[in-house]
Amino acid sequence: MQKRVLSGIRATGRLHLGNYLGAVKGMLALQDDPIYETFYMVADLHTITTPYNIEELRKNRREVILDYLAAGLDPEKSVIFQQSEISEHSELAFLLSSVTTIAKMQHLPTFKEKVKQYPQHATMALLNYPVLMAADILMYKAEAVPVGIDQEPHLEVARAIARRMNQDYGTNFPEPKSFQTKGSYVPSLTGEGKMSKSVEGSFINLTDDLETIKLKVAKIPTDSGKAPANVDPDSRIEGPMFGILPFVELFQGKEKADEYRRQYVSTGIKYGELKSELAEAIFGELAAFQGKRLELENNPEYVDRVIKEGAEKARKAASKTIIEVRQKMGLA
Numbered sequence: 001m002q003k004r005v006l007s008g009i010r011a012t013g014r015l016h017l018g019n020y021l022g023a024v025k026g027m028l029a030l031q032d033d034p035i036y037e038t039f040y041m042v043a044d045l046h047t048i049t050t051p052y053n054i055e056e057l058r059k060n061r062r063e064v065i066l067d068y069l070a071a072g073l074d075p076e077k078s079v080i081f082q083q084s085e086i087s088e089h090s091e092l093a094f095l096l097s098s099v100t101t102i103a104k105m106q107h108l109p110t111f112k113e114k115v116k117q118y119p120q121h122a123t124m125a126l127l128n129y130p131v132l133m134a135a136d137i138l139m140y141k142a143e144a145v146p147v148g149i150d151q152e153p154h155l156e157v158a159r160a161i162a163r164r165m166n167q168d169y170g171t172n173f174p175e176p177k178s179f180q181t182k183g184s185y186v187p188s189l190t191g192e193g194k195m196s197k198s199v200e201g202s203f204i205n206l207t208d209d210l211e212t213i214k215l216k217v218a219k220i221p222t223d224s225g226k227a228p229a230n231v232d233p234d235s236r237i238e239g240p241m242f243g244i245l246p247f248v249e250l251f252q253g254k255e256k257a258d259e260y261r262r263q264y265v266s267t268g269i270k271y272g273e274l275k276s277e278l279a280e281a282i283f284g285e286l287a288a289f290q291g292k293r294l295e296l297e298n299n300p301e302y303v304d305r306v307i308k309e310g311a312e313k314a315r316k317a318a319s320k321t322i323i324e325v326r327q328k329m330g331l332a
């Protein structure tokens, strides 16, 4: 029997390098492995858990689908859909909220961070974010969830909910595990926290051109480029270069990063050259994606069809689960 996979991305903007390396690469790997049946959605309901603009949301729910397709998600192999079109997700989230305590949700680091980011918007929807995510996953009885490291606490919640539901109501939800890639944490360009769609100045989009990437990379904070004279040349000091080395490692490889580490304690680094080469390397990874995306932008009928067919397939799977859960909980 095939194993199910579910993942999603919020409709808060175009995809960035973090989304690509942390989530989409894993989504692609599982899509192309025949033992998995993959469901990939645009988490548009999760978008309204933080302040948003109506027109932007309308636009972004489609942009994410375009980014997915351009990155290689294939509607012949994966069910690609918009979460809000499947109303069963909201229903299951409500049902699952009956086995979830408020205290536990309030203590999650993700909840605390978002409240800090938007102090005026500590809403019920935000508190419920992990429960809705559990509903997304359990709806398809998914066992693997390709996501970045920031989502791990939410997976823990999904597992706890699955256990409680199985114990109290005799459902058979598997306990989902995250599937992580080597880019499971891409830092922000600002040097603080992770790269995020909703944090201005933190990200490089997959659709950025070389000029834009160069400008953004140029802004990554750096130091003088040389270790103090008394530092042992064999030691690995990374502190001052911390903001930039992860990018070198991800896009130019570990050897290149090690070369810079050595230069840092000997001759010193010229950040201008380093950044220019890095920008070229990042852009190089994105060229194929950008070509494919342009094609898709010129083929709206195809995209419409993918969205429509994806919803039909997702709905079919979702309705099975919701009927079963209603029955087991005494609602049918």
Ligand code: ATP
Pocket: 008, 009, 010, 011, 012, 017, 018, 019, 020, 021, 022, 023, 146, 147, 148, 149, 150, 151, 183, 184, 185, 186, 187, 188, 194, 195, 196, 197, 198, 199
């Ligand atoms: P937002 O700021 O709106 O929350 P986001 O950039 O955090 O946007 P999400 O839609 O919340 O993106 O997350 C989509 C997927 O991308 C998740 O699997 C998440 O773990 C992954 N992801 C997000 N940011 C990063 C990052 N910087 N590095 C690695 N993975 C990431």
Ligand code: MG
Pocket: 196
């Ligand atoms: Mg996020």
